[in-house]
Amino acid sequence: MKRFYYIFILIMISGSLSAQSIDDALRFSKHNYSGTARSLSMGGAFGALGGDFSSLSINPAGIAVYRSSEFTFTPSLELVKSSNSGETNDKYSFTIGNIGYVASMxxxxxxxxxxxxxxxxxxxxxxxxxxxxxxxxxxxxxxSRLDYWSQKAQGRNPDLDPGDPNGLYEFEERLAYDVYLLSPDESLRYFTPFYENDVMDQMQYIDEKGYIGEYIIAGGFNVSHKFYLGASIGIQDVYYKSNTTYIETIYGLDGNIIPNESALEEFTFREFLKTSGAGVNFKIGAILRPVKNLRLGIAIHTPTYYNLDERYESFMSSQFTPDMNNQLEFPEDGNAYHDKYSEFVARSNFDLETPFRAILSGAYLLGKRAIISVDYEMIDYSNNEFDDNDYRDLNQRISESYSSTHNLRIGGELRVNPNFSLRGGYAKIGDPYKGSIDESYEAYSGGLGFKQNNFFFDLGYQFREYDEDYVFYPESDIVTLNNKNHQVRMTFGFRF
Structure with missing residues (x-):
């Protein structure tokens, strides 16, 4: 999967202090249906099967398939290995994939x-x-990123109050000015401390945390073991936090760390973004059993209506050689190191409406020994919408950037004996972007299940690999981050 991150560009285009972007809309509308280990190991293809708590997030008619009450609990371990230019970062996370109670009357x-x-x-x-x-x-x-900031700063007065439309953008260009990375002349033309032959190494460290968890209340009924109907209300809890650290180290033509011409050695730009909030949706679904071994399912998900709070802040520092042999004016103390936090923290509250989605499903039971299940999902990401007139331009970019997506999930289960089962799954998740950007990926999974009397234990594993392409600023080189995602889930269940 390849993905261009335009968050930086979009913020600068909009001129807004908030950090809402088209990536926010995509991030909070993409879901992975794998709450339980059984669902994970079968590719999430449970729209027509039901009888598993994960199915309530896919097709709530799955609740009507239950013939007894049940409690499930699913701890999960996930490893994401991200690598670029020989550098690899491992991120482990221990989470609760599922906890649920079903009462059958x-x-x-x-x-x-x-x-x-x-x-x-x-x-x-x-x-x-x-x-x-x-x-x-x-x-x-x-x-350099400083070249871009210099272009954005042209004609703007650094002496105006933060937030003034004729002043410097306080979270970026203003910070660069405060740490002597930008210097204006009398005509408010801005210059960087570079010379013509300077080149630089550019590095960015990304640290992301967060989740979307769905709290579910569902109900359904079974008619003659032929027709199953269910509905649910989902309350989604959102938490997302990112810290990015961008560093440029300046080199002269001979490759020395200390540049030959510019007195600037390096600068650092850090950004912090935190988003949290909640949303609500409604789902309705049905499962039809036209013949004994065949099940057909359909489900409709309304948009999730989010109300989200966001906080953004930034920090910048610069390091110069002690002789200060450059065109900038420095304070009398001659300090070669300078740092500056943004004096204001941008806070915003906004509403986001995600698209409708529809899921068509089919499952075939090969006697009591095997199951084959398929889910087909349709969702149009161009219908993501920020519900405020202030975001009309952003909504237009969402419509122009995203398209309809078709997702396919396939799962199978083989019952080796009455107490032991083997499972496998595959998922093909479509590309939500228009044009040349491709964010599609494939996932492969497998697992096993064991049951004895009223207790059952399921173990599932999923692997997916994808690439992400980063653009640090307009006209910069594209750099690729390769991600390998490994996920293991264990479900402990009790029927009564």
Missing amino acids: VPRLAPEKGVQNFNFAIGYNRVANFNREGFVMTMESPS
């Missing part, structure tokens, strides 16, 4: 035809995980 004198049982469920499925660390670099670049 079977009438004492159930009729042969008609409603056979009413079921109710409450619980939690984790539907997205943002934990990751990465390091990307490009060597001996002929351009």
Whole structure:
């Protein structure tokens, strides 16, 4: 998967103090249906099967398939290995993938035809995980991020109050000015401390944390073991935090760390972004059993209506050689190191509406020995929308950047004996971008299940690999971060 990150560019285009971007819309609308180990190992293809708590996040009609009450608990271990230019970062995270309770109410004198049982469920499925660390670099670049900031600063007065439209953007260009990385002349033309022959190494460290967890209340009923209907309310808890550290180290033509011409050795730019909030959605679904061994499912998910709080702040520092042999003016103390935090923290509250999605499913039971299941999901990411008139331009970019996506999930299960099962799965997740950007990926999974009396234990593993392409600033080189995601889940369950 290749993905261009335009967060930096979009913030600068919008001129806003907040950091909302088209990436926010995509990040909070992409889901991975793998709450339980059984679902993970079968590729998340549970829309027509039901009888598993993960299915309630896919097709809530799955609750009506239960014939007994059940409690499940799923701890999860995830490893993301991110590598670039020989540097590898490992990010481990231990999470709760699922915890759920299903109550099945079977009438004492159930009729042969008609409603056979009413079921109710409450619980939690984790539907997205943002934990990751990465390091990307490009060597001996002929351009600098300071060149971009210098262009943005032209004609702007550094003496105006922060936030003034004619002043410097306080979270970036203003910080660069304060640490002597930008210097204006009398005409407010801004210069950098570089000379023509300077080149630089550029590095960025990314540290991301967070999740989307869905709290579910669901209900459904079974009609004659032929038709299953269910509905759910999902309350999604969102937490996302990112810290990025960008460093440029300046080199002369001979490759020495201390440059021959410019007195600047290096500068560092750090950004912090934290987003948290909650959203609500409604899902309704049905499963039809036209013949004994075939199940067909359909589910509709309304948009998730989020209300989110965001906080953004930045920091910048610079390091010069002690002789100060350059065109900038420095304070009388002659200090070669300078640092500056942004004096203001940008805080914002916004509403985000994710797209509708539809899921069509089919499953075939090969007697009591095997199951084959397929889910097909459709979602149009161009329908993501920030619900405020202030975001009209951003919503237009969302419409222009994203497209409809088609996701395919396939799973199989083989019952070796009444107590032991083997499972496998595959998922093909489509590309949400228009044009040349490609964010599609494939996932492979497998697992096993064991049950004895009223207790069962499931173990699942999933692997996926994808590439992400980063652009540090306009006209910079593209650098690629390779990610390998390994996930293991264990579900402990009790039926009663």
